[in-house]
Amino acid sequence: DSGVTQTPKHLITATGQRVTLRCSPRSGDLSVYWYQQSLDQGLQFLIHYYNGEERAKGNILERFSAQQFPDLHSELNLSSLELGDSALYFCASSAQGTSIVHEQFFGPGTRLTVL
Amino acid sequence: ILNVEQSPQSLHVQEGDSTNFTCSFPSSNFYALHWYRWETAKSPEALFVMTLNGDEKKKGRISATLNTKEGYSYLYIKGSQPEDSATYLCALPPNDYKLSFGAGTTVTVRA
Numbered sequence: 001d002s003g004v005t006q007t008p009k010h011l012i013t014a015t016g017q018r019v020t021l022r023c024s025p026r027s028g029d030l031s032v033y034w035y036q037q038s039l040d041q042g043l044q045f046l047i048h049y050y051n052g053e054e055r056a057k058g059n060i061l062e063r064f065s066a067q068q069f070p071d072l073h074s075e076l077n078l079s080s081l082e083l084g085d086s087a088l089y090f091c092a093s094s095a096q097g098t099s100i101v102h103e104q105f106f107g108p109g110t111r112l113t114v115l
Numbered sequence: 116i117l118n119v120e121q122s123p124q125s126l127h128v129q130e131g132d133s134t135n136f137t138c139s140f141p142s143s144n145f146y147a148l149h150w151y152r153w154e155t156a157k158s159p160e161a162l163f164v165m166t167l168n169g170d171e172k173k174k175g176r177i178s179a180t181l182n183t184k185e186g187y188s189y190l191y192i193k194g195s196q197p198e199d200s201a202t203y204l205c206a207l208p209p210n211d212y213k214l215s216f217g218a219g220t221t222v223t224v225r226a
Contacts, residue, residue: 002158033213043159043204043216056212090158099208100147103161 003027004093004107012113018079021110025072025093031055032074033094033104034066038087049074050097081114088112117141117209121217128195128224135191136220138205142186149214150179150190151204159204162190195224 003026013019025032034046045058049068060066063081068074078085088111092104120139128134138148147166151159163172168183176193192199202221206214 002160035216042218043206045213045215048212050212056210058213092159098211099214100211101164101166103149103164104214106158106160108158 002105002107004091004105006089006091006107006110008110009108010111010113012115013081014115015081015083017081017114018077019081019112021076021078021089021091021112023074023076023091023093023107025074025091026105029093029095029105030072031094031097031102032068032072033092034074034076035090035092036087037090037109038084041087043090046076048099055097078112083114086112086114117207117215119205119207119215119217121203121205121220123220124218125221125223128192128199128222130195130197130224130226132195133191133193134195134222135189136203136222138188138190138217140186140188140205140207142184144209145183145186146208146211148181148188149206150188151206151216152201153204153219154201162203190220192222195222197224197226200224 005024030051035043046060048056066076092106094102096102150162153159165181170181181188202219204219206216
């Protein structure tokens with residue numbers, strides 16, 4: 001158990017809908033990262049928050065947004081869902097704001113299925 | 116986006132045999148290299164973070180080396196066991212705030 005929690009574990013929804021994925025980092029970790037793993041794709045970085053502020057963006061679609069709250073939990077909002085958004089979404093946390101030397105601790109993931 | 120390549124894509128190993136595989140990356144502007152193990156139905160778990168040319172890290176039967184000048188890292192598994200079956204990911208930070216992951220090497224250890 002990494003100490004990172006994600007809810008829900010599974011989510012099934014329809015095209016055009018909006019969903020919110022939630023992540024709670026390890027106690028004391030200030031950084032939260034979101035990743036997407038689609039079929040036949042590696043882990044794709046979406047976005048990084050550090051202590052409530054956005055630090056880096058990857059190939060995140062405009063239909064997706066995220067935020068990190070004062071209690072450090074983070075939410076990833078996915079709207080106008082398309083079939084291609086079906087994927088495993090991971091949240092990871094680390095103690096510091098830099099990715100260089102600090103390992104990331106991954107949550108169990110949320111499996112999103114868009115029908 | 117940093118181009119991180121891992122080879123081979125998959126490999127099968129007999130229990131008790133040793134194996135190794137490669138992560139290749141652009142040698143310019145190197146900051147660090149991360150190795151993660153990802154078992155089926157679980158989430159990725161950090162193995163090593165390596166920063167210095169010539170670095171060698173070891174955790175049990177798994178070890179890794181790093182050559183930043185030529186842009187590669189090897190991960191070795193000695194005396195493979197069925198519990199070593201997993202996908203091994205390497206990742207590098209193109210800047211301070213994110214990681215670029217390779218596609219992984221999937222190792223299957225046959226009993």
